[in-house]
Amino acid sequence: MPSLAETAGLFADRTRSVFCQALLDGRAWTAGELARYAGVRPSTASEQLSLLIKGGVLTEERQGRHRYVRLAGPEAAALVEALASYAPDTARPQNLRESVRLSAEARARTCYDHLAGQLGVVLADAMIARGLVATDSGTAVTAAGRAWLADALGYEQPPGARRPLVRNCLDWTERRPHLAGALGAALCATALQRQWLRRVGSGRAVEVTPQGTGAFRDLLAVTV
Amino acid sequence: MPSLAETAGLFADRTRSVFCQALLDGRAWTAGELARYAGVRPSTASEQLSLLIKGGVLTEERQGRHRYVRLAGPEAAALVEALASYAPDTARPQNLRESVRLSAEARARTCYDHLAGQLGVVLADAMIARGLVATDSGTAVTAAGRAWLADALGYEQPPGARRPLVRNCLDWTERRPHLAGALGAALCATALQRQWLRRVGSGRAVEVTPQGTGAFRDLLAVTV
């Protein structure tokens, strides 16, 4: 059994922590993707990934010449989330503000590059209900979904893209899946850019703006 | 807002992690006590404590020439617990075993050097009910409690001891207090030594042995 210091040490490095936060989307990334994303050489990424795997934070899956890694499980993800969202609130008195922040994050927050919290779950439900995403065999974007994506968000999947368009990401507060993947990321980016959402406070919480309420109703027939 | 790596770095050191685990008992320790406990010089302890305070993990309270520190709050304690109890379970398939481990820890586990979980709470209730511990003004061991402690556990408070005999420690799973302090530590140590309890698995879970069931019934009139 590892000591507290050993476990913490796994995350106490910029590169490794960036890896873990990227993997919070639940996907399996290749070593090269992570290296480029974190801005380090492949050799460095390889070493750091091996440490995280040995420490039980990640698991790997070899396919041909690729090395896919993902978070080892919900506990690992919860640990990453807890460490990432730990806010010191050095001045204890304002418990009120702290609880406001936490409930704001429960309502709607970003989960690395897509949306989570109640908002993320509601949007995922709506897209499934409207037939934009199919869940019968795994998770896939339907033809209607692709059209919607191009039409509503102006997003076309770049040719040769590795990242799947859509992927379930279990929400650690809601315990229900929301949508990650390129679709989730595009939706989140568009919503922030067009000011359907704006970030509140210094954390990861977001809130729906008035025009956002209208946009989400028009696009997905949901009230948020 | 601190980065994941910064937050993790606060715990990624042997000395600082030992401090945090000691403070899991909910008490306020002085800088000198922690230094002796961790086996480092006072100057080192002073520096490391300042880092933990600046990082929002601990809070300090100066009284005369003493510097008392304690965990900053439940979130900090939860983080320490999560990091300390993170078990890799590298082989993912056995989700069953994992859930068994977690429920075993909820029933009965060690909280650094004393007992927590449902078992810890039940024992604390029994000791209060039998008048061994008084909770009217703070928490204190009664005369009967001292006699019981000497008689049942063979424990005498060493002269000049700093550590209080008993102290409430809020349980993060039960949300109710159990007993920490020298009493809790002595009880836990005795129970393990006399095989009233034994550790199960590689985590912090313990289970009550058959002779333990009898011992706890005889000592405290509780069935566990």
Added chain:
DNA sequence: GGAACAGTTCGGCGCCGCCCGAACCATCCC
């Protein structure tokens, strides 16, 4: 005032950890 004690600050030392480049292995594709 003087002595004992708790804690802090500072300089310096040693080690460990992160990163890179280069060389190397394996896989895929033509």
Added chain:
DNA sequence: GGGATGGTTCGGGCGGCGCCGAACTGTTCC
């Protein structure tokens, strides 16, 4: 087979961090 690509291993360099001892400040007690 040959070339391109993904990944690993190894040696080396550099920086930072944790530790200590020594000197200092502040508190308590006689």
